[in-house]
Structure formats: structure tokens, C-alpha cells
Amino acid sequence: MPPPFPSRAEIEADQLEQLRALVTELFPANAFYTRKLEDCGVTFDVASLADFSRRFPFTTKAELVADQAAHPPFGSNLTYPLAAYTRFHQTSGTTGAPLRWLDTPESWAWLRELWTRVFTAAGVTAADRVCFAFSFGPFLGFWMAFESAQQLGCLCLPTGGMSSAARLRLLLDNGVTTLCCTPTYALRLGEVAREEGLDLGRSRVRRILVAGEPGGSLPAVRARIESLWPDARVRDHHGMTEVGPVTYECPAQPGVLHVMESGHYAEVIAPATGQPVSPGETGELVLTPLGRVASPVLRYRTGDLVRPAAVRAACVCGTHELALAGGILGRTDDMVIVRGVNVHPAAVEEILRAAGGVAEYQVTVTTRGPLAELALAIEPAADAGDATALARKIGGALETALGLRIPVHTVAAGSLPRFELKARRWHRAGK
Ligand SMILES: [Zn+2]
Structure with missing residues (x-):
């Protein structure tokens, strides 16, 4: 029987294989990366992960925004003809112009598989009833979470367009066991329950999956949410439109996030120099999603500040995947x-x-x-x-x-x- 958790060597061998397949597919089909890499004189071959990190340039959000402005509306970072794409999403535009993002059924399925790992790590099974306290606009995370839960076999309860009080009644009346929302909104729902005289003591919510803000890994925020929601545990995770789902919370250590390295090649760099930081030091997370061939990013500067664990030995939960102590610590642009x-x-x-x-x-x-x-x-x-x-x-x-x-x-x-x-x-x- 194979071991349940791949070793570091196995993880990295698999990443290299996926990375080579990805890069091969981009040339010459993807106009954005063909132009970008040719401009830097980079050839489309990858000798090793270290070679990739050494030779390939970073990709920034500003570049992608400029590309969409130059090639409206969807930009030129598309590996296939437009007709192959079926999903449209865009970023929230918190830090400037919203970025549009398209996916094909294949790239979407790849993202959904990763998201399913977030639910599984949080202990969600087909027996769960999952409520999505979102508005269901063009933000990728809503749809990703909903479809992944459906794929797991959960009963999925959407609440788009509902007031907070109506959402609370829906989750109390229908025996919801898992709530997905932002940390801020979990606090807000607790506040509204108090105002409306709704007793969360009779709620069957056992876990609250939060994302979208750093709060989910802050001990005081978690404690406050858990005090408002008796019997519920906060489970953090994170992702972004440009790279999809990235981390899940370690089942053994609250507030520690593991990068899903089966899907991402991750680097942590000093924002000012672009050089890798030592384990235990804070740096910016740089990601290359390995299976989203249709709308890829290579070495994407996420702007998220993280602190990789000092030792890349197996975690107490068993995985060898990169551990980020304290989750997402902040953003490079908001300090x-x-x-x-x-x-x-x-x-x-x-x-x-x-x-x-x-x-x-x-x-x-x-x-x-x-x-x-x-x-x-x-x-x-x-x-x-x-x-x-x-x-x-x-x-x-x-x-x-x-x-x-x-x-x-x-x-x-x-x-x-x-x-x-x-x-x-x-x-x-x-x-
Ligand atoms: Zn762990």
C-alpha cells in the first residue's frame, strides 16, 4: 500500500513533471507568455524547479491589468481559442481595476479538485449540510466552494440576496452543519443573531470555513467567532482568483495553513529583492498553479505575506506540504x-x-x-x-x-x- 502522504522528493518530482507539461503547452499557444518569455530571452524548457525559479521572470497583477487594457476585454493570457472558455469571474477590485478571469471546463475541474481538499481537511463529508453566506456575484470563490461541496455530495444551501437575519433563520431551520463566509461576516451573523433574539445554541453548525481576510488565522478573531457560535470550530483557508484555492488549515494545528503543493509550486521571497527568504522569515508568497493551463500564471506575486515553517519535515498531521505559521500575515501593499x-x-x-x-x-x-x-x-x-x-x-x-x-x-x-x-x-x- 502506498504511504498516505507523499515525501518531499515525491512532491517535488510531481511538481517538476506538471510544470514541464504546463510550460510546453504555453508555447506558442499562449500569446501573453510567449511574448513575455521571448522578451526576456527565456527558453520554454525546465531543467529543475531551481532552474525555473532562477530563469523565469515573476508575473505581477499590474502586468495582467495592463494586458487586459491593451487587449480588451479578456487580455491575451489565454492558451486556447475563446470558444473553449465557459467560466467568467473577476477580482473584487479592492486594489485597483478588477481583473477578468476565464476558465475552460478542464481548468475549472482542476480548481474544483483542489477546493475539495479544503473541505476534506476540515472534516466535511457527504453527510454535511453546507450554507454559503455569499451574494454569488462574479467572485470566483463563491462558485468554487459551492460546486466543490456539491461534488463531495453535501446538501448545498445558497443564500445570495438574503438579509443576515433571513440567512440565520435558514441555517437554523434546515440543520446546517457547515457555514462558509468571511471571518468578518461570521462575527456579523453572531451580532445579528443577538439583535434578532435568535439562539445560536440551537444551531447545528460544527464548523465555520472562513477565507477572504487574514482574520481566520488570528487567535483573537477565531476565539471571538467561536464564542458567538457555540460548538463550532473555525477552519481557515485561502485562495485568490488568479491562482485558485491555495491552502487548507492543518487539521492538527489551528492557525497553520498548508499550501496544496500537489497543485502549486510555491516560493517565498523578500519583496524588495525577489530572493528566497530563509525558513522562519516573513516573505511574499509566489505561486505557480500547475494545472490551470487555460489561464495560467507563472511565478505570480500574490502580495500575501507568509512565514514558512522553519523545518520542512513532516507536520504533526502527517503531510510534508509547506506549512505557513499564522496563515496569511498581511499584504505587501497594505502595511x-x-x-x-x-x-x-x-x-x-x-x-x-x-x-x-x-x-x-x-x-x-x-x-x-x-x-x-x-x-x-x-x-x-x-x-x-x-x-x-x-x-x-x-x-x-x-x-x-x-x-x-x-x-x-x-x-x-x-x-x-x-x-x-x-x-x-x-x-x-x-x-
Ligand atoms: Zn499539518
Whole structure:
């Protein structure tokens, strides 16, 4: 009987084989990569994974956006004739123009297989009833999650276009066991349940699969969600439109994400130099999805900051796949430097959730030349008590953790925006 978990050597041999097949398929069929690689003088052969990392250039989102602007509407990063494509999705456009992404039935099936691994690692089986608290727009993750659960044999409950209260009633009335949403929205649903007098103690939800924001691997965010949802465990994972599903949460270590290396060749680099970081150091995740031949990316700069585990030995869960301690730590493009201190939004989120008493918050970044300052507006939770004392407590927690005095003021309940998709809590002013 074969061992249940492939060794590092087996993983890498399989990656090299898939990578060679992918690169061969792109030349000359894929106009974007044929042009890009010829411009850099790179030949379409791959001697080893190290050779690929050494010779092949990175791909950036800016390049893909420019390509779509030059070749509207879908760009030239298509390996097959347009008629072969059946799926259209686009990115949320949080950081600029939305990127359109097409898939063929074959590339879509490849993505769905990877997503199924996310569910399996979280213990989801055909016996589960899975509720999708999404709007079902053109964002890839919704459809991917829904179709993968269906393929696993789960009963799948869509809730697009429903209010939060209606979604809660649907999941209580129909015995939902698994909820898929963003970490922010899991908190929001807990808040609405309290407002509506709905008892989550009678919910059968045993796991909440979260993605879309770094919060899913932050201990304080997880603890807050699990306190609102009795008997449910938070399971994090992540992916993005350009590369598909990437990680699943280690079944043995909460907050540790494993990269699905059966589908991705992963590198972690220093954003400034492009050179690999040492294990245990923070760097940017660079991915090459190995089976999405129809709309590929080679060495894609994801912008996600991660810390690869120090030793690439087998994890306690058994896998040899790359482990990312603390999940996605932040984004290369969202860090703010305040008086010499690097402030990541995920760190602020963790501090606020650990302090407790905050229903929602908003951060304003004011920049004057090279100097940035932060100010925080917080909306106290219903059970938070004295608002002035809460603001003082949050200010103290920020100062202790970051060594910065950041002004904190409270605003009325319900006055800050709520989010179903990626939360946008950071705003820039004074530019
Ligand atoms: Zn593990």
C-alpha cells in the first residue's frame, strides 16, 4: 500500500513533471507568455524547479491589468481559442481595476479538485449540510466552494440576496452543519443573531470555513467567532482568483495553513529583492498553479505575506506540504509605517479582537509627505459597557502592542459599515 502522504522528493518530482507539461503547452499557444518569455530571452524548457525559479521572470497583477487594457476585454493570457472558455469571474477590485478571469471546463475541474481538499481537511463529508453566506456575484470563490461541496455530495444551501437575519433563520431551520463566509461576516451573523433574539445554541453548525481576510488565522478573531457560535470550530483557508484555492488549515494545528503543493509550486521571497527568504522569515508568497493551463500564471506575486515553517519535515498531521505559521500575515501593499513602526492591518485587528468589546471599527490613515498617522473609530458592542472606558482600554492595548499612541474615539451603534465580502476598514485621507 502506498504511504498516505507523499515525501518531499515525491512532491517535488510531481511538481517538476506538471510544470514541464504546463510550460510546453504555453508555447506558442499562449500569446501573453510567449511574448513575455521571448522578451526576456527565456527558453520554454525546465531543467529543475531551481532552474525555473532562477530563469523565469515573476508575473505581477499590474502586468495582467495592463494586458487586459491593451487587449480588451479578456487580455491575451489565454492558451486556447475563446470558444473553449465557459467560466467568467473577476477580482473584487479592492486594489485597483478588477481583473477578468476565464476558465475552460478542464481548468475549472482542476480548481474544483483542489477546493475539495479544503473541505476534506476540515472534516466535511457527504453527510454535511453546507450554507454559503455569499451574494454569488462574479467572485470566483463563491462558485468554487459551492460546486466543490456539491461534488463531495453535501446538501448545498445558497443564500445570495438574503438579509443576515433571513440567512440565520435558514441555517437554523434546515440543520446546517457547515457555514462558509468571511471571518468578518461570521462575527456579523453572531451580532445579528443577538439583535434578532435568535439562539445560536440551537444551531447545528460544527464548523465555520472562513477565507477572504487574514482574520481566520488570528487567535483573537477565531476565539471571538467561536464564542458567538457555540460548538463550532473555525477552519481557515485561502485562495485568490488568479491562482485558485491555495491552502487548507492543518487539521492538527489551528492557525497553520498548508499550501496544496500537489497543485502549486510555491516560493517565498523578500519583496524588495525577489530572493528566497530563509525558513522562519516573513516573505511574499509566489505561486505557480500547475494545472490551470487555460489561464495560467507563472511565478505570480500574490502580495500575501507568509512565514514558512522553519523545518520542512513532516507536520504533526502527517503531510510534508509547506506549512505557513499564522496563515496569511498581511499584504505587501497594505502595511503602513507610522513613526518608524510597521503597522499591519492584521495586527490591529488582532489587538482589537483580543481587547474585546468592539462591534466594528474604522481606521483612517492620514499622510503628509512621507509621514503617516492613524486614527481609530470604534463602535462598542452591545455588552461593552462604558464607551469612554472602552476607548481608553483600546488605546492602551494599541500602545502596549505597537509602542504607538493612536487616537481612539467611539461612534454610535450601527453607524459604521458592515461587510459581507472583504472588509474595507482602512481609509486614506490627506493625500
Ligand atoms: Zn499539518
